[in-house]
Amino acid sequence: MVLIKIDSLSQNELEYIAQQEGIKDFDTLSREELIDELKEIYDDDYSESLSVTGENVNKRYVAGLSAYRGDVNEELPSLPGVEKLPELYPETAIHVLNKNASWLYCYWSIAPGDLESYDLKFGSYELYLNVNVTGKDKSEKYDILIGRDDVEWNISVPLVNGDCRVSLVLQTKEKRYLLAMSESVPLVYCYWLNNPIDKIYDEALFRHYVAPLTNRDGYIIPSDIVEEIVDKVKNEVEK
Amino acid sequence: MDITANVNLILHAHLPYVRHLEYPKFLEEDWLFEALHETYIPLLRVLEELEESNKRFKLTICFSPTFTTMCLDQPLQERFVNYLTSRIELGEKEVLRTQRECPEAYKSALMYLKAAKENLQYYEDCGRNILARYASLSKKGCIELVATAATNAYLPLYRNYETAIRAQIDLGVMSHVKVFGEQPKGFWLPECGYYPGVEDILEEYGIKWIQLPSQSVITAKNKLIRADHAPTLVGDSTIHSFVRDWSLTNLVWSDAYGYPCDSDYREFYRDIGYDLPMSYIQPYIHDDIRVFTGFKYWAITSKSAVNKKFYDAQKANTKVILHANNFLYHIRRRGLSLAAETNEIPTYTICFDADLFGHRWFEGINFIKNILLSDTKETGINFTTPSECLNYTIESERGYFNECSWGHGGFSDVWLDGSNAWIYRHTHKAIERMQELAFRFPNQSSLKARFLNQAAREVVLAMASDWPYILYDKTSVGYAEKRLRNHLGSFNVVYSNMCKNAVNTEWLIKAERRNAIFPDIDYNIFLPRSTK
Numbered sequence: 001m002v003l004i005k006i007d008s009l010s011q012n013e014l015e016y017i018a019q020q021e022g023i024k025d026f027d028t029l030s031r032e033e034l035i036d037e038l039k040e041i042y043d044d045d046y047s048e049s050l051s052v053t054g055e056n057v058n059k060r061y062v063a064g065l066s067a068y069r070g071d072v073n074e075e076l077p078s079l080p081g082v083e084k085l086p087e088l089y090p091e092t093a094i095h096v097l098n099k100n101a102s103w104l105y106c107y108w109s110i111a112p113g114d115l116e117s118y119d120l121k122f123g124s125y126e127l128y129l130n131v132n133v134t135g136k137d138k139s140e141k142y143d144i145l146i147g148r149d150d151v152e153w154n155i156s157v158p159l160v161n162g163d164c165r166v167s168l169v170l171q172t173k174e175k176r177y178l179l180a181m182s183e184s185v186p187l188v189y190c191y192w193l194n195n196p197i198d199k200i201y202d203e204a205l206f207r208h209y210v211a212p213l214t215n216r217d218g219y220i221i222p223s224d225i226v227e228e229i230v231d232k233v234k235n236e237v238e239k
Numbered sequence: 240m241d242i243t244a245n246v247n248l249i250l251h252a253h254l255p256y257v258r259h260l261e262y263p264k265f266l267e268e269d270w271l272f273e274a275l276h277e278t279y280i281p282l283l284r285v286l287e288e289l290e291e292s293n294k295r296f297k298l299t300i301c302f303s304p305t306f307t308t309m310c311l312d313q314p315l316q317e318r319f320v321n322y323l324t325s326r327i328e329l330g331e332k333e334v335l336r337t338q339r340e341c342p343e344a345y346k347s348a349l350m351y352l353k354a355a356k357e358n359l360q361y362y363e364d365c366g367r368n369i370l371a372r373y374a375s376l377s378k379k380g381c382i383e384l385v386a387t388a389a390t391n392a393y394l395p396l397y398r399n400y401e402t403a404i405r406a407q408i409d410l411g412v413m414s415h416v417k418v419f420g421e422q423p424k425g426f427w428l429p430e431c432g433y434y435p436g437v438e439d440i441l442e443e444y445g446i447k448w449i450q451l452p453s454q455s456v457i458t459a460k461n462k463l464i465r466a467d468h469a470p471t472l473v474g475d476s477t478i479h480s481f482v483r484d485w486s487l488t489n490l491v492w493s494d495a496y497g498y499p500c501d502s503d504y505r506e507f508y509r510d511i512g513y514d515l516p517m518s519y520i521q522p523y524i525h526d527d528i529r530v531f532t533g534f535k536y537w538a539i540t541s542k543s544a545v546n547k548k549f550y551d552a553q554k555a556n557t558k559v560i561l562h563a564n565n566f567l568y569h570i571r572r573r574g575l576s577l578a579a580e581t582n583e584i585p586t587y588t589i590c591f592d593a594d595l596f597g598h599r600w601f602e603g604i605n606f607i608k609n610i611l612l613s614d615t616k617e618t619g620i621n622f623t624t625p626s627e628c629l630n631y632t633i634e635s636e637r638g639y640f641n642e643c644s645w646g647h648g649g650f651s652d653v654w655l656d657g658s659n660a661w662i663y664r665h666t667h668k669a670i671e672r673m674q675e676l677a678f679r680f681p682n683q684s685s686l687k688a689r690f691l692n693q694a695a696r697e698v699v700l701a702m703a704s705d706w707p708y709i710l711y712d713k714t715s716v717g718y719a720e721k722r723l724r725n726h727l728g729s730f731n732v733v734y735s736n737m738c739k740n741a742v743n744t745e746w747l748i749k750a751e752r753r754n755a756i757f758p759d760i761d762y763n764i765f766l767p768r769s770t771k
Contacts, residue, residue, distance in 0.1 A: 012514050085731075188458070209456060212467045
């Protein structure tokens with residue numbers, strides 16, 4: 001929850017953030033110059049933070065003031081008991097997580113020993129992610145070519161009443177080998193995206209749906225899927 | 240006036256477990272002290288005041304186990320007393336300084352000094368246990384206290400690890416019973432993070448209701464008619480959902496148009512910790528790191544004002560009353576509009592992070608007081624609690640919801656993006672290995688059991704949603720990453736030792752002392768049911 005914008009910060013505060021961000025001569029810059037410099041640094045975050053509601057969240061600036069800790073390795077003494085984590089674990093496995101309605105996040109590892117044995121056994125081969133979507137009305141299966149050094153991927157999925165499973169596959173000229181298979185994850189299925197006639201029929205009901213999702217300035221809650229549903233209904237009504 | 244709407248106002252009180260007794264002073268511990276001083280003590284004082292004046296009011300609060308553990312931790316209590324003492328010392332200096340140099344801020348300085356003194360007195364009068372007072376209000380029926388996951392883990396990203404979900408729920412419910420002496424009926428899903436199936440596990444713990452995010456109804460798998468304004472059965476379970484109303488929440492929560500943005504309210508981000516010379520302020524900040532002191536003398540004024548107006552508490556209090564009335568007006572209007580078409584009295588559920596009130600929005604406690612003080616006969620609005628609603632719910636729809644959350648976009652993007660996705664490779668592996676340990680070494684006793692319990696403790700602490708959120712939000716990134724690596728690294732100490740059938744006693748004693756949370760944890764909960 002952030003209430004205030006960068007413009008509300010004092011010269012002192014702006015100088016403090018600028019110093020933390022490594023801006024040279026921060027103490028000689030004017031207020032406007034400091035704001036410009038900081039905006040440049042945070043440009044990417046700044047544009048990302050412009051939500052569909054038109055509200056400028058602008059979190060980085062305030063976070064910079066309230067929670068900036070500089071380089072943690074210099075500022076914070078080491079906490080006891082810390083061990084270095086391995087980058088990968090010595091196993092061949094694949095996992096899939098739901099990121100949102102249209103994207104899955106997939107991560108995997110191939111045990112170094114397994115890789116060596118594949119090299120010895122097959123010489124040349126390619127690695128794929130095999131995406132298997134199983135829906136009541138729609139199913140699809142396709143491959144994504146991955147590199148040996150890849151360890152994660154975002155996978156686009158349709159909105160269907162079903163689930164998805166991803167396999168890690170080794171492909172030689174002659175044959176495919178299954179290395180690992182993920183658990184299946186359910187996909188997002190929305191009644192209102194699949195029943196447009198119903199929506200027109202029950203317009204009053206739909207108004208009740210939208211009311212709790214609309215603020216007093218008429219903006220709808222930032223959600224791609226809600227936006228898609230509302231657009232679809234609008235189109236149906238206009239027909 | 241007839242009742243036009245029932246309202247469940249739910250506050251979620253949570254902070255990650257931050258306790259670093261190995262350092263004389265630890266910056267992130269201030270999160271707790273600021274929250275206690277500015278939100279939880281003032282809120283309790285207001286609620287007790289209402290109760291003592293025989294005002295009927297209803298409010299729902301969820302205290303997370305990490306928060307309650309810190310509240311009840313004696314060394315942290317001692318540090319909080321030191322914090323308040325230091326605020327009093329600063330207040331006394333500030334009263335003199337402002338009187339001399341800045342008379343416009345004098346009244347505010349006096350106000351902060353008074354608040355620090357009164358809060359310290361109140362805290363000592365409570366025996367330093369404010370939770371017992373909240374429990375007492377619950378027993379009197381004024382508030383409903385609800386449980387939540389052990390470390391505020393975002394559950395959808397652990398859906399494939401039932402043992403870990405059970406550990407979070409089990410410890411959450413157990414901790415609630417221990418702290419408040421009552422079985423919880425409600426369970427706050429951290430970040431409103433729901434996935435189909437979690438209700439079946441919650442049902443086993445006697446949970447009757449959960450809250451769901453606003454868009455869960457319109458995006459549900461089936462057609463729902465009343466779910467956004469009436470309790471709805473979740474999946475095939477007996478658990479009801481109460482759906483958060485974004486429209487009403489947004490009246491407060493919006494950082495562009497919400498009430499807290501009003502120009503007369505106190506500016507949160509202007510603090511003497513940043514503005515006064517280092518030589519003066521140094522004893523009240525963290526060595527040479529400038530932080531908030533809580534002494535803020537300016538009003539928001541306007542979004543772009545360079546020179547802020549001085550804060551005028553009287554003006555702000557007048558505005559709070561207007562905003563509280565406006566809030567009630569919007570609820571009533573929504574209720575009347577629905578009643579005109581359906582002839583129903585809706586139940587709206589409004590959820591907030593508790594520390595918005597008082598801490599972020601200085602006047603927020605007063606806002607809550609004003610809305611709770613409102614007379615149902617005059618406003619037509621009946622404040623209630625979800626469990627009370629269920630008492631008069633005869634028939635409910637059944638909703639089949641998709642995975643969802645209250646995060647930006649409504650799914651898991653906030654806790655699973657480029658900044659934090661790396662976490663899950665390690666937390667999932669730690670859970671798998673914990674399951675392996677529970678399977679290989681079941682029902683151990685003595686030192687081995689303590690060693691394994693410590694491993695389980697580290698796993699649940701690593702699962703906290705705070706760490707991925709901080710990485711996403713780019714606030715205390717270094718601290719969050721260090722904490723994660725610490726917990727996961729500590730888990731690996733146990734795992735590698737147990738694989739050699741050894742116990743590192745010296746490490747164990749230190750680790751137990753460091754993370755003194757969930758003393759009753761039983762690692763056997765990580766034993767998968769299929770292997771039991």
